[in-house]
Structure formats: structure tokens, C-alpha cells
Amino acid sequence: MTSLERARWTLEVLTPIHIGAGDQHHLSKFEILQSSDDKKLIVIDQRKWINLLIKEGLIEDFLEFSLFKNCKLANWLKAKNLINKVRDFEAYQLPFQGNAISDLRPFL
Numbered sequence: 001m002t003s004l005e006r007a008r009w010t011l012e013v014l015t016p017i018h019i020g021a022g023d024q025h026h027l028s029k030f031e032i033l034q035s036s037d038d039k040k041l042i043v044i045d046q047r048k049w050i051n052l053l054i055k056e057g058l059i060e061d062f063l064e065f066s067l068f069k070n071c072k073l074a075n076w077l078k079a080k081n082l083i084n085k086v087r088d089f090e091a092y093q094l095p096f097q098g099n100a101i102s103d104l105r106p107f108l
Contacts, residue, residue, distance in 0.1 A: 029073055030066065033086065034096065045091035052089050056082070 030049075033042040053059045058080060065076050077083040 029071070033074055033077075035093070039096060041094045041096045042086060043091045043094065045089055048089040048091075052082070052085065056080070058082075 031044055031046075033044065034040070035042060050059075053062050061080070062076070065071055074083065077086070
């Protein structure tokens with residue numbers, strides 16, 4: 001029978017590190033928004049987003065909406081008069097040129 005030895009190590013990481021399963025992750029339509037002027041991508045802070053839905057009493061409504069395949073978050077936000085509250089749940093903004101936001105992948 002072998003014995004196990006317990007040790008504590010300190011590692012210095014020299015590059016960005018991500019431990020994953022090797023699968024590719026596409027950003028979902030509920031993780032990003034394109035700004036109204038199409039020049040920025042707005043990355044949604046999921047915690048802030050859920051808190052806003054709870055505060056506005058819209059969790060069930062949003063879950064029902066999210067089941068539709070071709071739903072657009074911006075349209076739902078406009079219909080619920082939340083489009084002007086985007087700053088309340090954004091994590092950050094990025095400059096953007098183009099029109100293929102569905103091909104974006106996060107850098108992890």
C-alpha cells in the first residue's frame with residue numbers, strides 16, 4: 001500500500017489560465033446586447049440582471065419569453081420599458097464593428 005503525502009505549493013502563473021472541458025462556448029443572446037447605435041456590445045452582469053428581474057417582478061415573464069427560439073432581448077426590454085435601465089445591469093461595454101455578434105466567443 002502506498003502512502004500519500006500532503007504538501008502545499010505556490011505556483012506563479014505566467015499566462016492566462018482556464019481549465020475547461022475543451023468545448024467551445026458561444027455567448028448567448030442573454031449575455032450580450034448590441035447598443036442602439038450598433039457601435040458597442042454591452043456585456044450583461046448576470047447577478048445584476050437577475051436582481052433587476054426580481055425587483056421588477058419579471059422573472060416568470062422573462063423565462064417564458066426566453067423559450068422562444070428567435071427572441072431578441074432588446075425587443076423584450078423595449079416592450080417592458082426596461083431599455084433605459086441597461087446601465088443598471090451591464091458589466092461593461094466594448095467597441096464593436098460588424099454584424100455577427102452570434103459568432104462572438106468569450107476569451108476565458
